Amino acid sequence: MTEVVVALDVGGTVMKCGLVSRAGELRHAERHPTNAAAGGAAVVDTILGVAAGLADTARAQGLTPVAAGLAVPGVVDEEHGVAVWAANVGFRDVPLRKLVSDRLGLPAALGHDVRAGGVAEARLGAGTGQRHVLFVAIGTGIAAAHVVDGRAFAGAHGAAGEVGHVVVRPGGPQCGCGQRGCLEAVASASALARRYTDLAGVALSAAEVAAAAAGGDPLAVRAWDEVVDALADGLTIAQTLFDPAVIVIGGGLAEAGAQLLEPLGAGLRARLTFQREPALVRAALGDAAGCLGAGLLGGDALEAA
Amino acid sequence: MTEVVVALDVGGTVMKCGLVSRAGELRHAERHPTNAAAGGAAVVDTILGVAAGLADTARAQGLTPVAAGLAVPGVVDEEHGVAVWAANVGFRDVPLRKLVSDRLGLPAALGHDVRAGGVAEARLGAGTGQRHVLFVAIGTGIAAAHVVDGRAFAGAHGAAGEVGHVVVRPGGPQCGCGQRGCLEAVASASALARRYTDLAGVALSAAEVAAAAAGGDPLAVRAWDEVVDALADGLTIAQTLFDPAVIVIGGGLAEAGAQLLEPLGAGLRARLTFQREPALVRAALGDAAGCLGAGLLGGDALEAA
Structure with a gap:
């Protein structure tokens, strides 16, 4: 069974989501509107629902979801897994890592969107x-x-x-x-x-x-x-x-x-x-960098777990 | 027997040298003129002589020299232990780490003077x-x-x-x-x-x-x-x-x-x-920071050896 990480790159208007293999391949991709106008709590609900759906999709495709990774904008406390502040999606001290980990029953990582993109470019893209x-x-x-x-x-x-x-x-x-x-x-x-x-x-x-x-x-x-x-x-x-x-x-x-x-x-x-x-x-890696990076961070969390 | 690191902070005019305990205490201090006007090769000879003298001093005081650490100015390749370039002391691609290690028969580290000072301030000084x-x-x-x-x-x-x-x-x-x-x-x-x-x-x-x-x-x-x-x-x-x-x-x-x-x-x-x-x-730590930092880097080299 191929192991994959449930990966979400949450932007101000769209969430770029997918299943990322441990080798960093995007095995499945989907996009969802962030609908930030509905407020931070609604965005968090959307994230949790999309993540659970991706885990189901993985299993339906014969893949094994082993971790989750999220990339979000704004100020991100990666060590504690908290989205501290993001004006464009309405986050204020949201313990996203724990919320996603609890919902999926998997280890999870929370990262900053640009840093996640940078990690992907460094490991898989132009910085390899x-x-x-x-x-x-x-x-x-x-x-x-x-x-x-x-x-x-x-x-x-x-x-x-x-x-x-x-x-x-x-x-x-x-x-x-x-x-x-x-x-x-x-x-x-x-x-x-x-x-x-x-x-x-x-x-x-x-x-x-x-x-x-x-x-x-x-x-x-x-x-x-x-x-x-x-x-x-x-x-x-x-x-x-x-x-x-x-x-x-x-x-x-x-x-x-x-x-x-x-x-x-x-x-x-x-x-x-x-x-x-x-x-x-x-x-x-174009606009897939954030999602791939979220997948890599999820994989790192699995190794550290 | 208390273990110490032979530590030298090589400046443009003076070398601040000493024996640094594994806990980061300066157990012995001495200063020597760099005499940069004599040229890079002469400065290297002075460094090796001072380092050997410090190791002897340690033994005479009942201390055990276990490693050496050097801090030098300019461009420093810390990974390969090479003083790449330093105008004020005449260094150009000098493999100082190996030279000191061979002379003393001890593991050695080469660091940049300001970075060594920063390491000392972070671990022992104002950044503790x-x-x-x-x-x-x-x-x-x-x-x-x-x-x-x-x-x-x-x-x-x-x-x-x-x-x-x-x-x-x-x-x-x-x-x-x-x-x-x-x-x-x-x-x-x-x-x-x-x-x-x-x-x-x-x-x-x-x-x-x-x-x-x-x-x-x-x-x-x-x-x-x-x-x-x-x-x-x-x-x-x-x-x-x-x-x-x-x-x-x-x-x-x-x-x-x-x-x-x-x-x-x-x-x-x-x-x-x-x-x-x-x-x-x-x-x-005042002007002892570079020497203390050199001592800490020498200790790190010992742990990595």
Whole structure:
């Protein structure tokens, strides 16, 4: 009987769920609306129901569910298995690990979504074979996971790796966090779209701005170059503090591929002095990284149990 | 027979050496000039001679030398025990761990000076009892050691924790590393002294500027406040990425005590938004931290042997 981990990556709008083999293969995948508008308690009910359903699905397919893994956004106390705070899904001190473990009768792990994605990229994706990996997700927000020997560092309060809130433009645009000039406020996908609207007076999505920049639209090129410059500043700081061998870029903005990675690599190279240059690569697992990472964390919990 | 580790902290001008008990007590201390002007090979000879002498001293005192630990500056490959590069003592790819181990016939460890100091502060000093400690040494330069569960992270290339080379003043003063506006270029003890000289046209040491600022000299107050502001920016970035429970401030500038820590703590508090505030404390071990840390690393090597 093939052993699988019940894995859920809970996002603000959708839960990416599946059954992950102990070797890290996604044996079954399904998606469910998070329906965050219904409130945190309802989201928890949905999670427990989906997890139980996945365990049933596993058995129906002749697979053996042996553990569960959850990845959630916000501030996550991984050691105690508590979703401390997540505005977009309404969590506040929810002991999710115990709730899922009790419901399924299996060992469970709770992880942070970006750190889970980083663990998956480090063990199964673009960081495979490297001991020191920094995974940076650039989407609506920007966050990083520092992964050494396949384990992500959560910090003392579950808040490590928040590279999106490193100030790279002192006195710059207001960030949602309350600070000014954070990397996220000037270089996230949302910031790219905002900046283009400011410059051109026309609202485009980040992907549309990227396409317009690739096509030579001068204002789109300007907005894109500003974003790349700020990202190079932010990654230089991360390299200086974490010294990874490889930086893996994921999230929506990574869809731009070489259009992003080539100038970003050049910008990073130009800024590093004594620091060693990391390999800069695009994430390999796409939006399955969080679910795969949740599966890996569930497997780790099983081994530790 | 009490077991001790032969411990050497090799600095640019002086080697702080001693015998460290397995419990982390300094049982014997001595200092030797590094005499870096004689070149890297001569420094290595001195290190080997001093280490052998310390082992003899241990035996003469009825102690049993069981391992050796060295802390050196620059880029250090701790995994392979190689001093990769250190301009101020002339090291270039020196396999110091093997040289010392062969000379003494004991297991040995090679560590980075600031990381060794951080390990000592975390296990024996101001970070005792905390799992997540960031040690920041502010002297001629600025560097940090990120210590989790008593172990310091070296990074993929032995260059992690270089918080002195995080850019906090884009386009600011030239740094020795080649970049502009690095924290070290605006907030080290040397930068404080330079800034006062720029403002006042009078050369004072950093300690003299600190004293003048405490006494109300307006230009000294201005230089001091600028340094504290830049340090608060740098520590905020470090907190955002590492999320330690405690930040331990060491190095020459920490001698200022509350004059530094009080405004620095206030500046950090004012900058943090969602991040959790770390305790901010002064280093407890003074300039013995590197030697004690070298002793602890030697003990770790013995346990791993």
